Every structure is written in C-alpha cells, then in structure tokens.
Amino acid sequence: MKRLISAIGLSCLCAMTSLWAQPKPAYLDDTKPIEQRVSDALSRMTLEEKVAMIHAQSKFSSPGVPRLGIPEVWMTDGPHGIRPEVLWDEWSQAGWTNDSCTAFPALTCLAATWNKEMSLAYGTAIGEEARYRKKSVLLGPGVNIYRTPLNGRNFEYMGEDPFLSAQMVVPYIKGVQSNGVAACVKHYALNNQETERGSINVLVDERALREIYLPAFKAAVQEGDAWAIMGAYNQFRGEHCCHNNYLLNKILREEWGFDGVVISDWGGVHDTKQAIFNGLDMEFGSWTDGLNWSSTNSYDRYYLAKPYLDMIKSGEVGTTELNQKVSNILRLIFRTEMNRNRPFGAFTSEAHSKAALEIAQEGIVLLKNDNHVLPIDLKNAKKIAVIGENAIKMMTVGGGSSSLKSKYEISPLQGLKQRLQPNVEVIYARGYVGDVGDSYNNVSTGQNLKDDRTPDELMQEAVNIAREADYVLFFGGLNKSKNQDAEGDDRKNMNLPYNQDALIAKLAAVNSNMVFINISGNAVSMPWINEVPAVVQGWYLGSETGHAMAAILVGDVNPSGKLPFSFPVKLSDNSAHSAGEYPGKNGVVKYNEGLFVGYRWLDKQKIKPLFSFGHGLSYTTFEYGKLTLNQKSMSKKGTITCAIRIKNTGSRAGSEVVQLYLTDKKSSLPRPVKELKGFRKVNLKPGESTTVEFVIDNALLQFYDDTLNKWTSEPGKFEALIGASSTDIKAKETFVLQ
Template sequence: MSAFGDAQGAQSVELTLTEAASLLSGADMASTKALTEHGIPSVRMTDGSNGLAMNLPDFSGKVPATCFPTSSALAATWDPALVSRVAAAIAREAAAAGAQVLLSPGMNLKRSPLGGRNFEYYSEDPLLTAELAVGFVKGVQGEGVGACVKHYVANNQETDRMRVSADVSERALRELYLRAFEEVVSRAKPWLVMASYNKVNGTYVSEDERLLTGILRDEWGFDGVVVSDWGAVDDRVRALRAGLDLEMPSTSGASDAQVIAAVEDGTLDAAFVHRSARRVAELARRAADSRRPTGDPPAPVESAADLAITAAERSVVLLRNEHGVLPLAPRAGVAVIGAYASAPRFQGGGSAGVQPKQPAGSIVDAVGARHAGTVEYAPGYAADGLTRDPALLDQAISVAATADVAIVVVGSPESAESEGYDRADLDLPEAQNEIVAAVAAVARSTVVVIVSGGPVRTEAWRTSVDAIVSTGLAGQGVSLGLASILVGDADPGGRLAETWPCELADTPSFLSFPGEGGHSVYGEGIFVGYRGHDRINGAVAFPFGHGLSFAETRFEDLAVVESASGWSVDVTVVNDSERAAREVVQLYVEAPELAARRAPRALVGFAAVAVAPGQKTQARIRVPRRALKRWDEAAAGWTLDSGIHTFVAARSSRDAVLRHEIDVVGDDIRMPLTAASTLVEWLGHPSVGPALIAAVTEADPTGRTTGMLTNPMAVLMIGGLPIGRLAVDAANALTLDLLDRVLDSHMG
C-alpha cells in the first residue's frame, strides 16, 4: 500500500498496487488517469511551443490560438524576458482551454542544420538554449501551468528517431546536450521532464537509469515527473525501474498489467511502482492547487495578438545591408516580389502546429500600409514555392526594373521543415534562386527576405544583393513585424542563434548525420555549430550571433570584477547615431588548451540592451565559475583549468570587440591512480611519481628498474602502458604489492 495526500493536501490515503499502477500510464492521448475516490484528479497535457496546439476532441483540427514565433525565431531575440512573456501568454490560453501542463519547451541542440524539428528548438549553443528555456519555463509556471521540458536527451534528428542510438562521448554529452537541461532543472524547476524516443550509447533513454535517476534526480535534484515521449517506451518494467514515471499515451491497461505481473512474479520491487505513483499523484495535486482562485483581482495582461507582433518584430535579423538600402527611403518606389510575400509561412509542421486565431496576412499589404512610397507586387513563382512559371518570372523582372528597391521574399517550402523527417538539404527551390538572380540583375537595389525555420544556402546570390533579412518562422505577426523593420519604425535587434554555413559540407556533423545502421555517431564531439566552424576557421555565410543594426553603436570599457562565485562583467554600449538601437552584447571566453581541446571561443553570457539616440548604457553579465569549466573524461567530473582565460565582448562568435584577460586559479584535479593507469600518469603525479622512483631504487640496488623508469627513450616507448603490465615482469622490481604500498603512503 502507498500513502498519498489528496488533491487538497488535507488527508492521507492508501493506494493498492493495482491503483498505484493505474496512475503510471495515460487515460487517453493527452490525459493522466484520475482516482477520484482518492482525490487524485486527471491532468490534461497539450503541445504548445509557439502557441496552444491542443487537438479538438474528435481530432478534426486544433483549438484556435495565438500563433507566436517558433522557438528558433524567438531565439534570435536573445531575450529571455520576452520569451517568458510569450510563454505566459501561451500558458493562459492553455489554462483557458482546460490544460494543466504544456509540453514545452523543446531544448535539443541543433547538432545539424538539417534537423527537421530544428524550428522547435532554440540554438546550437547550450548556454543560449538554457537562458531562453529558463525564461519559458518560468513564464509558463508563473501562470499556474506546468512546463514539461523535452526531449531529454540527444534527440537531435528525426531520421529513425524512434530507435536510433546517439553515440556520443561523455564530454560532449555533459558540456552540450545535457547542459541546458541541467540549468533549467536547477533554476526553473519544471514540473515534468520528457524522456526522448532515442537511445544514448545503445540504451533507450526511457530505460536508462543513469540518465533518468543518477543524473536527473540524484545529481540535479529533479523532483517532478518523468514522462515518456508518446510511444517511446520499449519495455515498461525496465523503464519504471530506471525512473520513468508516466507512460504516454494510454495503453488501454496493457502496460499497467505488465507492471503488476512483474511485481507478483518477483522481478520488480513494488517500491518502484509506489514511488512513481506518488510522483504522478503529486503532479495532480500540484495542478489542482495551481488553478484555485486566490481571491486577488487578476493582473492586467498584454494583448496576445499585440505580443505576437512584437515577438515577430524582435525575431527579425538583418544579415546584410550594403549601401544602407534599409530602412526604405520614405518615398522610394518598392516592388515586393514572391508568392511567399502574399501568403508567408509562419510556423513548422507536426504536433506543435497552431491553428492561428488571426491569419499572418500579406507582407505586401503590411509594407504598403506603412510605406509612404508606391508598393507594387508580382508573385514571381508559383504559390507552392517550388514551381517555376516563365510568365510570372517575366512579370517580376518588369516590376523590379522600374522600382527603386525590389524586395524578394523567398523561403523553404512548407514540406521542408516538419516533425517526422529531416531536411534533405539547405537549398532554396531553384525557382526562388532564379527569381533572386533575375531581379538582382535589373533592380537598382535588391533586398532578399528569407522566411525559414533554419539556415538556407545563399551562395548563389549572397554577395550580389544589397540586403538580406531573416524573419524565421515568426508566427501570425510576421508580416506586421517585418514591415516595421523594413520601413525603419523599429531597429532590427535579432541576432542569429545558429551558424549559417556556406555549404552543407562545411558543417561539423556533415559526415555522420544522420547516421546509419541504427547509430548516429557524434564524431564532431564538442565541436557543434560555431565551435566546430570556428575551430577550423572555415568560411561561413553568417556566423553565430551575427546581426546588423540601423543605428551606429560601439562597445567600450569592458570591466571585470571577480568574486567567490565567479565574475561580473560590465560593457558600456554607446549609440552614436540618431536612431534608437537594440544591441546584444555577447560575452565569450577563450580558454587555455593545455589539458583538453577547446573551441576558440565559447559563449558564457549575454545581455540585450536598448540604447537611446546619442546615449550610452551599461550591460552587466554575470559569469559563474561553472561556465568556464569543462568535463574531464578521465576524472569523470567538472574541472576548471588554471591559467589565463580571456573574456571577449563581441557582436558574434567571430566579431570580437573588447578583450580582458583573467588569471584563473582552477581546480587541483588529481586522477586516481590504479594498476590500469599508465606509467606516464604515475610518473607525472607530483608526490606519487618521486615516491615510486624511490621505492624501486630501494627494491632494485642494481639500478636497472630505476633506469627503465627514468630513461627518456624508454619512457617514450613504454610510457603509455598500464603500469600493472610492467609489474608482472620478474625482470624488474615493480610489483603490484610495491605499487599498493606507494599509493597507500602517498594518496591515503
């Protein structure tokens, strides 16, 4: 029997094994089971990364909701506070529709730009991902709705996603793929964590006790519910033992019966059942408590529709702006070209898709309403974004030739980006590349607007057009948000949250993504995204963090103050122009590379600031000591290397502005020595090494053993041998007993 507090927390109840087991799987596609006689209500869950994505009861569609920018677009704002506001708005709509849990945010890193679900994820960088996801979780749970962070962990592709094994080193797993989850679990306390479909190093995540219990709960202190991705459980008993509490969706009682049978035949301790049932019951109590009226009048909230426009505007990234073609001159004659200008894409496909309350509207109409000059439109290519139409092409060329500025709207087609499959390439449809080239050949000035969930290949025309703008998949506010940037009513404050490569073959994961034979080998290790591009100093179209402003800003006075917990870094941002600016100060660290390979620079903090015309403001960034640590594979722990580290205030991973060196006193990490440690590792230890030489000198008066251990050429040849292999050779004085005595006397 198990004891539970009821939903009101007023009394304790006892559950039988059958009742406890019943709580461990869903009631249907979206809800947990209720035990009303014990005061345990059902909990309803819904998708919602860029807006409420709740299915109608008959699955004929979805509940109408505000469609915000996708996570990939929101990430370009580098603004956790804005992400939190958006998340709160989504949570309010979820609660109004009857949901208590939002199955968001998605936090998987963009290992490859081909990831089909990348539009649901934030970044290729774990720190940026963590900060934005913390904002999202706090925004959701501040409204009394639970957040479920996903997909834990290394769910970085759609190809074979239900069973593929992500074969990844412990260092890459810790520094990149687990890092953001750790931050969110520690700082934002999400109610749930979703275990992903895939395996990690051969074991399904849903059955991996080390990941679900050892790391998530024991190391990080997670106290909520671990829920499976829908249909991810391969062996329910093994998963329960590993720490997976709730299986979704309903199995119509089949998995509950498996659990009970395993207890009855002695292969599963009933304690596992009751442990997970307590967690699910606590989730139900938490959900019920959070919806109780407090008696306080509701605080005023901003319009969701207006917030969607603001978020879309902030998501816009100005990638190129030669000759100051943007913002548009007030009376310039403008040609807007491209079928996507009439009906822009604004979200990706799959379970996160939203039925928008308001349509995105036409970019043509949005620009026309704000621009004082003439605005003409020509579709240029077919509405599907794929089909070439010679008549439409000729019309577009004619319209572009007579305009002062031609704005060509292009983007990846709807079929290119969705849950369930990865992108085949980064190429735009040829019909769209053709229209860009044709317009650029005749127009006085050409602006290309890219509507996509991730990077696209721009090499066919990148240097032959005047300006390039990326909107991302920016939700129902995309047209109005973009128009405000194009006409100069707002400064383009967006910055890339992922590298845009010149060619797909340049990406660090190119040779191993998405893998084969059920395995995806993460051969690039820690060198994901900009870390890999910058390590080889390869050409990129646009680097991580890149984005231009209409204003003229500069950074000055980088100041660093150290404390016991880390460093406080201040950077002054000066606006030398007559336009208001929104700037993102990015702080990277250049770490010494004595003990392990490192990226040239790694992001350790950032701050987005608004700066009035002719004014200056200070950006303060706090860097905890942990941000400078790396995972040491041999020591199986985090370590901070001693030596000179350099803080770099930058506009992108490749655009350093200010530098400040700090002398770090790191961790004195000492590897435990065993018979499996190499001769070099023994000799290199500051106290054990000399003690070993002294011991063998005493044990072998001939000096032969000492000579072997001190001769540079001998050490060069045999130094990599585990010392235990030398200790079985009777020709020298090394013995396992001697090694044990040395260790006992010098390492306690």
C-alpha cells in the same frame, strides 16, 4: 464512440464534493506540504488505481482517481501555441469553434531576441492560454541543440549554443508555470535529427554530452524548476531515451535532483521492464487507435498498463517503482490541477497579440544591409514589388506537433499593404509555386494556393514587376512541408527549394534595391549573396507575422535580433557533415565532432561562416569602449567583474546585444577557441551610452573532465572577449585563475 469530454472528470467533481463534506483528508488540504499530501493520497490508492495513472486514457490525457477526487492530467502540444482539441483517440481535430489560439513566434525567433524578458513574457502568455484551455501540462519548450542545418525540427529549438539555450529556457518555464501549468521540457536528450528518430542510436562522448547537449536541460531543472521532462524518441548508448537508466535515473534524478514527471514522447516506449526500472513515469501514444486489441481497450495494453499490473500480481516485480511514479504524478497534480490558487488564464487576448508582436520584432535579424537599402525610404518609394509564395502562405499550419489553429495570421503581404497603402503602391507576384497544401490534421488554412502557370511564366511576371519597382521584397526560404522545417523528416540539402536561387538571381539583376527575407527555422545556402544587397532572417513569426515584418522593413522598429546559430557557406562546413556522422550508419550515428558544434567548429577549423553565431545588424551604430577588469586574478571561490562602455553613435534609438566569450589559454584537455558565457541586451537613444558589466566566476571557467567524471577548472590564463558576434570581437583582456 468518440468522446470529447471525459465522464471521469465529472465523477471526480462529484467525489471531491463528497469528500469536502467530511473532515478534510491531508491530500486535499492545500495548506499542507506537498510531500505530505502526496504520501497521504498514495496510501489511499488501490494497486489498479496506481497503474491506471501512469499511462494514457486518450490521445492527450491520463486518468485520475475519481473515488478520491483526484483529477485527470490533460496535456497539450506547444511550444508556439495551444494545439486545437483533437478527438479522443485520433489526431484529427474535434471540430471545436472556440479553440483557435494565439500563434507565437517559433522558438528560434525567441532565441534570436537574446532577451530573457521576452522569454518570460512568452512563457507567461502561452501559459495563460494553456491554463484557460484547462491543460495541466504544456508539451514544450524544446531545447535540443542545433547540430545540423538539415534537422527538420530545428525551428522548435533555441539554437546551437548550450549557454544561450540554458539562459533563454529558464524564464519561459517560470512564465508557463506561474499559471499552474507544467512546462514539459523536451526532447531529453540528443534528438538532433528526424531521420530514423525513433530508432537511431546516438553515440557521443561524455564531455560533449555534458558541455553541449545537457546544459539547457540541467538549467531547466535546477534553475527553472521544471515540473515535467519529455523523453526523446532516439536511443542513447543502446537504450531508448524514454527509459534510459543513465539519462533518467543517474543524471536527471540523482545528480540534478529532478522531482517532476518524466513523460514519454508519443510512442517512445518499447519495453515494460525498462519502462519500470529506468525512470519513466507516464506513457503516452504506444497504441492509440482503439482498434489493435478489439474487445479490450487498447490503452490497457500499454507497456505500463496491464502487462505491468500482471507482473506485480505474479510477484515478478515489486511496487517500489510504481509508488515512485505515482508520487511524481501526484506532485504534478498538486502543483497544477489541485492548486486552487492558480489563476484562471486568458485566451487570444490583446495582451497576447502584443507579446507575440514584440517577440517577433525583437527576433527578426538583419543579416546584410549594403548601401543602407533598409529601412525602406518612404519619402521616395512609390512602388514596392512583393514577390514570393512565402509572402502569402500561412505558416502556423503544418510542421508537425507544433501545428496550430490560429485565431488569425497576418501575412507579410497583408502587413505591408496595411502599413504602406495608399501612399505607396504594393504590387505582388507569386514568382514560384511551392506547397499548395492547405491542411494538417484536418486543420485548414482556408487558402487556395493552386496556380496553373508554368515556372517560366511565374518567373517572367516577377522579373517584370521587379524591373519597374523602387524596391523588391522577396519572401522565400522554406516552409513547414515534408523535408523542410517539419517534424518527422529532415531536409535533403541546404538549398532553397522550388528553384528560388535562379529567381533571386534574375530579380537582383534588374533591381539593385532588393531584399531577401528568409522565412525558415534553419540556415540556407545563398549562392547569390554578393548580388543581393540586403538579407533579413524572418523565422516563423506566428499571428503577428505581417505586422512585425512591415515594422522592421520600413523602420518603425529598429532590428535587434541576433542569430542563435551559424549560417555555414556550405553543408560540408558544418561539423556534423565533416567530422561527425549524419544521418548515421546501420542505425547508429556517431558524434565524432565532440564539443565542436556550430561556431566552436568554425573557430577550430578557421572556417569563415556566411553569417556568424550572434550576428545581427541595426539601423544605428554602436561604439564599444575599452574592456576593464576590476582585478587581474581570482581564486576559485572569487569573482572578476568586467565592464565595457557601449555608445549609440547613430541617429536613431536601437538595441545591441553585448556578448561575453571566454577563452582558456592553456588546458590539459582540448577546449573550444572561445565559448559564450554571458550576454546582455541594452537599448540606447542616439548619443546615449551605458556600461555593461559581467561577473565571471569559477563555474563559467569549468569544463567537464571525463577522466575524473566531474566539472573542473585549471589554474592559468584566461581571456575575456566582448563581441557583437562570435567573429566580431570588439575588446579583450587577460586574467589569471589562481
């Protein structure tokens, strides 16, 4: 029988009521230190109760201990919104009418804000929604590095740079956890492709592991104090990441001091003994249809269920590891479900819609704007042609586990009509037909996108209205269908699907005021780039998509987003497709490019990107002054402060992201030409100026020496570079590390 509410939860309530009528045990006393409460609760549990806690009882929950009043743990997918409720043992939705959430922009958009305040606002709002829905753990955020533009899941992550990802993930975690909901940072580690994701064995050198692929996870643990980590599906050096001794025991626990819960990705566990000894705490998704074992509950057959219990009872293994796992889970419960001081949360509030709108607006990136095509000249524009399926297609449904049932979603066409009409005529043409599917896991968009016209008919209609319009706004790019921006599969190439390139070229030929708005979480190739004067990176913007996009295009809001990853001209310009392997051979993928990911590779090879990491234009202009250092040398225990004056020299208010890169002029081991080590977003009125300062300490100068197995810096010359992007360097100064 399919259950929606657990009877165990009700029995927990009864048990707690009974317990509170007696002298309060230490584990129920929230004035006691958490470690004392953990120890006390653990001492009262039976062996069977302990084993039950470390594996799932349904798709998204694990049992508590009803006898002791210890509640269940309930999880929900994120990281862009709270997933709709599903049936007890199925992915299909449960049919609730009150679980339609606020859809926040995808994390690529959040990273593109380069604004830690936006990250905190995002985490706080989504944490409130998770808390309101009575969730213990939010399965997000994701911080895997953008290694290849073909990775179908890049839209859920924060780009190619470890420093940017690390800086942006910490406030998100703090915001979520301020609501008494654990942030579960994923996917630890090296989940950089969806092709063969459940089995591929990643081989990467220690320096690249430490300098590129782990910093965001390390910051999540040591600075964000994340309460949960999710293991990745793939293998690393021959062991699956959900029970990988080196990643989980040696690095996560011993080196970083993580005291939270390690949760498997759904179906990511493969062996009982490895799961026991190699750092996993909670197992989910191994078998979840309830049918594989007929007369026996399938959850009892999880690797960390009856097989583990039998091994303990037979004396094959002890209980030390079990007690540690249960202690970690109890600590999670005391921080979340049994924290009586946590707030009640909020759901689909006006404040959440406002946060979603502001994040979307700040993350939209103006990539190109020749002849000042944008913002739209509302004084002279009488007719605007909106073309493309992505102007009307709902993007909150689909893409994998981050698919949502949004309370509402304003399409770009809706947003533009609301903003422009009746003063400006907005006409629409489909232009192309892509994916006409309208549902994912039984969540439907309610849209009927079927169109029986031929591609030629659709193209001709678009060209005709483009010829007559004052502006052409083409909404294209990708969507969340298979082999595009979607979990489970990678893209086949960097090209735009559905013959969009041919259509864009024809539109540009008949209207010089054309804007291409790329809806995607990945870089795409643009063979027509010289013919199209304006290009906007539009991401997946969530509930407030149309309002955010209209505000940017008409100039109500000045664009200030910057790219969190590079746009290569062609796929072979990307290091994974040039120096490294992708998608691997015979079940193994070798990251032969090492440290040289994204702009690091482009710098090394002197390859000009289509659009640089950190690039983003504005409707105003900024002037950078001279870079000054408070001193020209520093000791390893000292610091140097660098300062630069920024002035808004344009006619409207705007924000600029000032970026600090550092260069080691001479190193015993190869190092990138430059690396991002600081950024600050400043908002300036016309004519206003401000001084931006960065403090450089020894930690920012270090690299991981794999011959010594430690972080180190070497005395000598360094260069501080200030830029508006990784290729637009405005000022530089040299200093010496003594």
